[in-house]
Amino acid sequence: MKTLRFKSSLKCNGCVNxxxxxxxxxxxxxxxxxxxxxxxxxxxxxxxxxxxxxxxAVQEAVTREGYSLEKLSD
Structure with missing residues (x-):
């Protein structure tokens, strides 16, 4: 299993929801x-x-809700 990591502009549990x-x-x-x-x-x-x-797919899901996302290198 591989773990992908992303830096995001999420700020709170409301953003996560x-x-x-x-x-x-x-x-x-x-x-x-x-x-x-x-x-x-x-x-x-x-x-x-x-x-x-x-x-x-993660990029699309997060940015569709108005948040930024950047994949972190391994």
Missing amino acids: AIKPGMQSIDGIKSWRVILDVQDKVIEVDTEDDEEKIAK
Whole structure:
């Protein structure tokens, strides 16, 4: 299993709830979590699927709700 990490502009649990439907609809994500108590507000996504496909789907789900997202290097 691979964990993808993204820097986001999420600020609170309300933001997390806003992206939840989009994130839960992505096929290939085993689990995901948001770490709000760090400066970069990291989203971690566990997957066994194609990393590029998952990264693109996460980008679309988060930006569709008005938040920014940047994939962090491994």
